[in-house]
Amino acid sequence: MTSTALPAPTAAAARRAHYAAFFGEADLPDAYGLVVGNCQAESLRIVLDAPDRATVRVPPVHELTAPEVERLHEILPGAAFLVAQPVRDDYHGLPLGTRQLAAATAPRARVVTFPVIRFAGLHPFQATLRVPGVDATPPIVDYHDVRTLAAERGMGVRERLDARGVHAIARDSLAELQRREQSIDVRVSDLLEPVAVGGMRTVNHPGNAVWMPLGERVLGALSLDGAPTDPGRPLLNAVHAPLEDWALDAWALNDEPRPTWIVDGRTIDPEEVVEAHRRWYGERPAFVDAALERVARMLDVWRI
Structure with missing residues (x-):
């Protein structure tokens, strides 16, 4: 048959x-x-x-x-x-x-x-960027590493930051979030401290440790009874950025470092991402120039 x-x-x-x-x-x-x-x-x-x-x-x-x-x-x-x-x-x-x-x-x-949530405490090398006129996203992961961007223009930057540098970038990203919260009903910035691995999977993908209390706050603001619903699974879990040992050390965290990306359950060597992004940047010099302007404050911390 x-x-x-x-x-x-x-x-x-x-x-x-x-x-x-x-x-x-x-x-x-x-x-x-x-x-x-x-x-x-x-x-x-x-x-x-x-x-x-x-x-x-x-x-x-x-x-x-x-x-x-x-x-x-x-x-x-x-x-x-x-x-x-x-x-x-x-x-x-x-x-x-x-x-x-x-x-x-x-x-x-x-x-x-409620605000758009971005926090760089665990990923002080990472940025999400949109540049008008460039209708594309980089390959493998839609995140940019300031070290890779800087290398594209021959800028001297460190491979890693000390605790002071990590904290400076974290404070800056938290201050920007707090600034945006001034015109928003429900705040989230205080849920990102103290810094913990369960808080952010990437610079803009919060984990359940953020979503559950944020859900409770939103329910309160809506005057709705009941507790937030536990999804029974990790949310925004498709992409995990590397957890570098020096970033964990900056917050005195005992979690195991992970130098690799995890994308849809697949482990990806960061060098694979770097090479793919450098090829992508090489075809888009206008994007690189605009991106470097947008990450200028972060680059100030990374420069040698």
């Missing part, structure tokens, strides 16, 4: 299935909430979601197309609450600004903002 294998779903079909309720391919729950932002928003949504406070999974704002933004505005008036990261008005030329989304909710809906 001959069997015919069913065709694998296309990426577009798989995406629509993943966000089925958002796309109208599954029923919206009663009294649903929405959590909107970058990839961090989905982790917060997971810990907020519960049988008595259902949430709808929404694609990250940087992925949304014009028809999808129209769909978002269709379902906003029915939301019992909106939790959002700060997004500027007319982001990508679309009505995706946090104020624009809040204005589309019903008068009874509760709206709470």
